[in-house]
Amino acid sequence: xxxATIPYAYTVLRYMHDVxxxxxxxxxxxxxxxxxxxxxxxxxxxxxxxxxxxxxxDLKAFFDRLNRIDQRWAERFGLVHEAPGLEAVAADIVPPxxxxxxxxxxxxxxxxxxxxxxxxxxxxxxxxxxRRRKRVYRSDSDVWRPMAEELHRLGIAERLSTIxxxxxxxxxxxxxxxxxxxxxAIKPISLDLPTDKExxxxxxQAAGFAAELTSAQDDFKVYLVLGKPVQAKLLSPFASARELxxxxxxxxxxxxxxxRVPAVAATAAxxxxxxxxxxxxx
Numbered sequence: 001x002x003x004a005t006i007p008y009a010y011t012v013l014r015y016m017h018d019v020x021x022x023x024x025x026x027x028x029x030x031x032x033x034x035x036x037x038x039x040x041x042x043x044x045x046x047x048x049x050x051x052x053x054x055x056x057x058d059l060k061a062f063f064d065r066l067n068r069i070d071q072r073w074a075e076r077f078g079l080v081h082e083a084p085g086l087e088a089v090a091a092d093i094v095p096p097x098x099x100x101x102x103x104x105x106x107x108x109x110x111x112x113x114x115x116x117x118x119x120x121x122x123x124x125x126x127x128x129x130x131r132r133r134k135r136v137y138r139s140d141s142d143v144w145r146p147m148a149e150e151l152h153r154l155g156i157a158e159r160l161s162t163i164x165x166x167x168x169x170x171x172x173x174x175x176x177x178x179x180x181x182x183x184x185a186i187k188p189i190s191l192d193l194p195t196d197k198e199x200x201x202x203x204x205q206a207a208g209f210a211a212e213l214t215s216a217q218d219d220f221k222v223y224l225v226l227g228k229p230v231q232a233k234l235l236s237p238f239a240s241a242r243e244l245x246x247x248x249x250x251x252x253x254x255x256x257x258x259x260r261v262p263a264v265a266a267t268a269a270x271x272x273x274x275x276x277x278x279x280x281x282x
Contacts, residue, residue: 003112005110005112006033006034006110006111006112006114007033007034007108007109007110008031008032008033008034008108008109008110008111008114008117008118009031009032009085009086009106009107009108010029010030010031010032010086010106010107010108010118010121011029011030011086011087011090011103011104011105011106011107012026012028012029012103012104012125012126013026013027013028013029013030013043013069013094013101013102013103013104014026014027014101014102014103014104015027015050015062015100015101016099016100016101016102017053017054017057023054024102025049025050025053025054026125026126027043027044027050027066027101027126028041028042028043028044028066028069028126029041029042029043029118029121029122029125029126030073030086030089030090030093030103031114031117031118031121031122032086032089033111033114033117033118034114037114038114038115038118039077039089040118040145041069041070041073041093042118042122042126043066043069043070043126044066044126044127045137047059047063050062065100065101066101067139069093069094069101070139070141071140071141072093072094073093073141074140074141074144074145074148075175076089076092076093077145077148077149077152077157078148078152078157078158085106086106087103087106090103090106091103137190137192137193137194138190138192138227139190140188140189140190140227141188142190142192142227143188143189143190143192143225143226143227143258144176144186144188144225146258146261147176147186147188147225147261147264147265150261150262150265151265151268151269154265154266154268154269155269156268156269156272156273159178159272159276160175160176160177160178160186160268161177161178162174162175162177163177163178163179163183163185165183165185165213165216165218165220166216166217166218167212167213167215167216168215169212169215170212172209172212172213174187174222175187176188178268178271178272178275179275180271180272180274180275181219182218182219182220182221183218183219183220183221184220184221184222184223184268184271185220185221185222185223186222186223186225186256186264186268187222187223187224187225188225188227189202189206189224189225189226189227190202190227191203191226191227191228191229191238191241192227192228192229192230193229193234195234196233196234196237199229199234199237199238199241200237200241202241203240203241203244203245204244206224206241206245207244207245207247207248208248210224210245210248210249210253211248211249213249213252213253214248214249214250214252214253219252220252221252221253221254222252222253222254223254223256223264224245224249224253224254224255224256225256225258225261225264226238226242226245226255226256226257226258227258228257228258242255
């Protein structure tokens with residue numbers, strides 16, 4: 001048996017339904033092992049659980065807010081390796097003065113396998129209380145996470161920023177972006193959804209986004225990382241969706257399958273290091 005020698009810490013994200021009575025529901029877990037070698041934020045997707053716990057809750061507002069927290073985590077992933085403790089990471093994602101979502105006190109220990117321990121903590125603190133066990137489908141943030149980890153490994157995650165791209169219709173904020181010879185950005189899009197209708201709807205949105213970017217006059221390159229559905233029955237609709245998005249794009253928009261994430265991250269690292277005059281690391 002592998003000895004438990006890796007220190008870990010976690011904090012539970014609580015939804016405070018009534019601040020006066022301090023009624024709350026555990027909705028997520030932020031977990032970090034070592035000095036950030038492994039870290040993840042996992043949250044609930046179970047609408048029935050939230051609704052049954054607090055009748056009349058505005059589910060759309062609730063999940064919109066939870067999705068923004070998830071996105072904030074994806075944006076600030078690099079902080080995990082820089083912050084002195086998990087409290088600082090948590091406070092950056094959800095500030096202490098947030099009256100609706102609050103973090104529990106941090107709990108720590110030692111483990112042998114951080115990934116298994118994180119899953120166990122989430123199961124114990126959140127999933128156990130979900131009345132109906134449902135498969136958790138990946139969000140855009142989930143699709144982004146492997147890219148964020150790879151960029152951090154290459155030492156350039158903190159060099160990405162939000163850059164705006166103007167089209168005739170509107171100004172788009174591209175979050176995971178950098179400037180080389182031209183504006184470059186990576187956009188994750190999860191098509192890991194419950195039904196073919198939901199997959200088609202999101203694919204249409206992504207195709208519309210791609211089509212609108214083609215009207216921009218600026219020189220740019222956007223990598224669209226598509227998250228593939230796990231359900232085998234949706235692989236064919238996914239292939240059609242991928243084809244649709246590709247048809248709506250031009251040469252400045254590249255469709256990236258998840259298997260190519262390391263290659264795209266390596267390209268980004270090379271361009272950013274060249275821009276900064278940093279010698280390529282072996």
